[in-house]
Amino acid sequence: MRRVAVIGVGVTKFGKHDRTSSELFAEAAADALADAGLPASAVQALYYGNVVGGETEHQLHTGPQAASILGIPGIPTTRFETACASSHAAFRHAVMEIAAGVSDVVLAGGAERVLNVPTAESTEYFAYASDAVWEQTLGLTFPGVFALIARAHMDKYGTTEEQMAAVAVKNHKHGTKNPKAQFQKEITVEQVLKSAYVADPLKLYDCCPFTDGGAAVVLASEEVARKHRKPVWVLASAAASDWMLMGDKRDLSRVPATERAAAAAYRQAGLSPQDVDVVELHDCFTIAEIIATEGLGLFEPGAGGLAAAKGWTSLGGKIPVNPSGGLKAKGHPIGATGAAQVAEIVTQLRGEAGPRQVEGARTGLAHTLGGNTATVLVSLFGRG
Amino acid sequence: MVTLRHFFARAREGQLTGVRCEKCGELAIPPKALCPACGERAWQPVPLAGEGTIASFTVIRVAPRAWAAEAPYAVAVVKLKEGVSLLGRVVDIPLEKLAIGLPVRFRPLIRDEQTSVGFGPA
Numbered sequence: 001m002r003r004v005a006v007i008g009v010g011v012t013k014f015g016k017h018d019r020t021s022s023e024l025f026a027e028a029a030a031d032a033l034a035d036a037g038l039p040a041s042a043v044q045a046l047y048y049g050n051v052v053g054g055e056t057e058h059q060l061h062t063g064p065q066a067a068s069i070l071g072i073p074g075i076p077t078t079r080f081e082t083a084c085a086s087s088h089a090a091f092r093h094a095v096m097e098i099a100a101g102v103s104d105v106v107l108a109g110g111a112e113r114v115l116n117v118p119t120a121e122s123t124e125y126f127a128y129a130s131d132a133v134w135e136q137t138l139g140l141t142f143p144g145v146f147a148l149i150a151r152a153h154m155d156k157y158g159t160t161e162e163q164m165a166a167v168a169v170k171n172h173k174h175g176t177k178n179p180k181a182q183f184q185k186e187i188t189v190e191q192v193l194k195s196a197y198v199a200d201p202l203k204l205y206d207c208c209p210f211t212d213g214g215a216a217v218v219l220a221s222e223e224v225a226r227k228h229r230k231p232v233w234v235l236a237s238a239a240a241s242d243w244m245l246m247g248d249k250r251d252l253s254r255v256p257a258t259e260r261a262a263a264a265a266y267r268q269a270g271l272s273p274q275d276v277d278v279v280e281l282h283d284c285f286t287i288a289e290i291i292a293t294e295g296l297g298l299f300e301p302g303a304g305g306l307a308a309a310k311g312w313t314s315l316g317g318k319i320p321v322n323p324s325g326g327l328k329a330k331g332h333p334i335g336a337t338g339a340a341q342v343a344e345i346v347t348q349l350r351g352e353a354g355p356r357q358v359e360g361a362r363t364g365l366a367h368t369l370g371g372n373t374a375t376v377l378v379s380l381f382g383r384g
Numbered sequence: 385m386v387t388l389r390h391f392f393a394r395a396r397e398g399q400l401t402g403v404r405c406e407k408c409g410e411l412a413i414p415p416k417a418l419c420p421a422c423g424e425r426a427w428q429p430v431p432l433a434g435e436g437t438i439a440s441f442t443v444i445r446v447a448p449r450a451w452a453a454e455a456p457y458a459v460a461v462v463k464l465k466e467g468v469s470l471l472g473r474v475v476d477i478p479l480e481k482l483a484i485g486l487p488v489r490f491r492p493l494i495r496d497e498q499t500s501v502g503f504g505p506a
Contacts, residue, residue, distance in 0.1 A: 124448035133388055134414060137500040138459050138473045139444060139451035147442035148461055155440070155484050200443040245414070246461050247470040252440050 001099040004234040005225035006381070008036025008218030009343035014331035015182040016115040017212040021053055021335065022062065022069040024214030025111035028336070029070050032107070032343075036218040036228065040070070043218075044103040046077040047094050049087030049110025050335040055125040056117050066111070083129040083371030084284060086110055087215065088338025092237040092377055094219045104224050109216030110335035122210050126334075129371035131245055143207055143285065145246065145372045147199035150287035152252035154201065156302070159290065161201055163305030165192035167286035168205050170314050171322050175329025177315075177356035182211055182331030206286040211331030215340035232346045235363075235380040236268035244374045257376035258295030258367065265365075265378040266297075273297035276380075277361040278348045279319060280341035282369035283326040289313075292367055293321060296378070315356060323348065323356040338368040338377060349383040386415040386429045396499040400434045400490045402468060403427035413468045434490030435506065436464040441474065441482050462488055462503050472501035 010031030012024050019027075025048070033040060050062040059065060063077035080090040087110030094106040114122045126142050127135075153159045169189055175181040192205040225231035240260035243249055250256075266272055273296060281296065283289035290304035298319050299307045307313055313321035324330045324344040327337060345364035347353050364381045386403050391414060394401045402413040406428055410421040413432065418425055441460035444451075451457070458474035460482070473493055474482065487506035492499050 119446070120449045120452055123446060124450065127448050134501070135471055136448075137498060138471060139447055139454065139457060140459055140471065141444055141446065141448060143446065144442050144444045144459060147444075148440045148459075151442065151484070152440040196445070197443070198446045200445075202442075245471065247413075247468070249469075252461060 002101055003222040004095050004098045005220055005222065005231035006217050006234065006342065006346045007220045007225050007228040007231050008032040008038065009346050010035060011180055011215045011340050011343050012213050013180050014211050014213040014333060017113065020057060021050060021111040021113040021214065022066045024113065024212065025066045025109055025216060026070040028111070028214040029107055029109055029216035032109070032216040032218050038105060038218060040072045042105045043072055043075060043107045045075050045094070045097060045106045046072070047080060047090035047106065047108045048077060049080050049090045049338060051081055051083060051086055051112060052114060052125040056114050056122070082375040084282070084332070084334045085338055085368040085370035085375045085377050086335050088341070088366065088368035088377035088379070089239065091217065091338060091342055091379065092239055095234050095237045098219055098221050104221040106219045107216060108219060109214065109339040111214035112333035112335035113212045114210045115212050119210065134245055141199060143199035143202050146285040146287055147202045148246060149252050149291065150201055153287060153291060156253045157305070159305035161193060162189060163309045164206055164286035164290065165189045166309040167283060167289045168192045168328055170308060171283060171326040171328040174315060174323050174356060175325025177354070178325045178330055181325040181329050182209055183325070183329045202285055202287070208284050208327040208332040211333040213331060213333035213336050213340070215336040215343055217339055217342050217346065230350045231384050232349045233382045233384065235271065235382045236265040237377070237379040238264035238268060239375070239377045240264065242374050244372065246372065254301065255291050255295050255369065255373045255376065257373060258292055258369065261376045261378040262296045265380050269380045271363065271380060275363050276319065276365045278323060278345065278358040278364045279321045279367065280324060280344045281321060281367040283322055283328050284332060284369065286328070288369065289321065289326065292369070296365065296367060315358065320358045323353065323358055338366070341366040341368060342379065345381050349381055386427065388414065391415065392499045395492050395501065396494060398492060400432040402430050402432050402466065404430045411466055411468055413470060432464055432466055436462040436488060438482065438484055438486045438488060439463045439469060440484060443479050458482055460503060470501055472503045475502050476504045
């Protein structure tokens, strides 16, 4: 298999936009190509994440739609849909295509637009990523899915609402250092604890927001990447899944797909959790960050809440998690999130993250979770 | 073979149904094509008692459009006494009485043509 590098990244401002998702992607992709120093004609394929375009924009066939709006029709392009992990799945496909020798330059990314519809409507569309027959009919929501997980984790390990609040406070603090973030203001533990319950025990400030945005990365073979100023190497890209139904999950306090994907990624890269300097992980809800830090092997099962409350995952801590502000503060345009996490890790490993730079970071990890924890992707990166 | 339509037709009459693998004895609900334990395709339907305890629960206060008028409402993962688990809406139990380990009993939730899984007091 050939080595693969990321040589260009682009991310739009996250928040509310009055542009279509394909326009948002095109902005990010044009920025990524400029960052790579490559002409559009160099791109040999586009793999694209978009989730609820059919619902919020009445738009399917978003692969060629995105390529057309970017201005590069003609290349192979496919839309990937693995709920909130869609553009990380697209990224992994691009990695495999270059590693296999099929292409030398591939664009991967995604975009989402949801703030053009009311919250009750987007809540319904997001719930489409749970089972239509067994779960949607009960009125299960995504905060509901993670509330079931949170309650099981609290019951098994004694994790507290204060510890979950610490994750939100930390990511909001990181978000103040990211000009692209949807929220750039600090919050306090008291504010989180006093916010209204969305799905007990999760409160409004435990939840990431609805977000419009786009993200893109340019991947290249070693031969092309060697000509770039600062290639960041893809050391591993792994995916795993789990049972779809909440009732089929054996232990609600864990996310087996994270554990499987992480094990595969560490094995591919020949690395262990202790080798990782910076992490962007899927904090769609505060409890999701706590369990991800455990599943990725950064902390023992049950210790994730304590780690957040002690500041071990803050910038300057033992292992900084979500220096971008994470989904919680940076925002979560679901089709773009995986690519945006990769873009942040690449920026960190280049040493170009400004006030949120993790000093001396050489190895980074991106973790993206899809929907009801049934999809997870984990990729590892190293600087040249 | 137990299809989803058969499952919900029986559930509508109050009978929860699982499938048991004739090769290895694995119990599953809902039905799957292949046995996840041994990979065989030898399921037989088995009636379940519908009795279990709450493994985890939440009270949903911000609901999807279709359910907004019913909020707040509780959903729970219930571990049935046969060992398998199922998500259901909790009905006729005050929200403040909900707890992990609370015994509950299956009851069908019927809304026009649609049947879904509910749990009420044991």
